[in-house]
Amino acid sequence: MGWKVTTVGQVTTDVRYGTSAKANDDGQYKYLRMNNLTYDGYLDLSDLKHIDVSDEELEKCVVRKGDVLFNRTNSTELVGKTALFDLDEEMVIAGYIIRVRLHDIVSPVFFTRFMNMEFMKKQLRSMAKGAVNQANINAQELKSIAMYVPPIELQNKFTDFVKQADKSKYAIDQFIKSLHVAKDATA
Incomplete structure (x- = not known):
């Protein structure tokens, strides 16, 4: 590269x-x-x-x-x-x-x-x-x-991608936790 x-x-x-x-x-x-x-x-x-x-x-x-x-x-x-x-x-x-x-x-x-x-x-x-x-x-x-x-511009694009992926992962984790809470509340 x-x-x-x-x-x-x-x-x-x-x-x-x-x-x-x-x-x-x-x-x-x-x-x-x-x-x-x-x-x-x-x-x-x-x-x-x-x-x-x-x-x-x-x-x-x-x-x-x-x-x-x-x-x-x-x-x-x-x-x-x-x-x-x-x-x-x-x-x-x-x-x-x-x-x-x-x-x-x-x-x-x-x-x-x-x-x-x-x-x-x-x-x-x-x-x-x-x-x-x-x-x-x-x-x-x-x-x-x-x-x-790598060039800093490429690193910055990578950083933006990682931050977005981490936000998505966090949202999914929170959703899964809420499902477990809802399941436990109905059990």
Whole structure:
């Protein structure tokens, strides 16, 4: 296709680990942990903890809309889970997650979907270093991954398509849930 081939490190402006501070129930910030990233690239906010961090540490571990989250430590099957943070509020990430900020030549939606492609998941599993029940991919290894960079106009069209597909999926999920509620009410 004639697309530029580069590395993750060359398309990022910042690649940073989260905090190792302890979570609590009433901290100032919502705290994203590895269980908050789904295998298929979304956020699951159903089980959130909270955390307090100093203003100095906050900039190192805060996530903002458009950041991409990469699960660097997990089981071999789940290491490398990647999700787009597309919320309007700031949250803090745990140390098992890497925050990725991208240059404007790469769409965060495109990057997230690229990292969640099956061939990428296989590559991530093969490059992960194993320990007892855990596998790890560090920031330098993440930055070394080769990737294609289609023209940004094509990435933006892809992003629009993904957003529309996600809206449709959400509507279908809501409809199915309402059917289950209606069925349970008549049972």
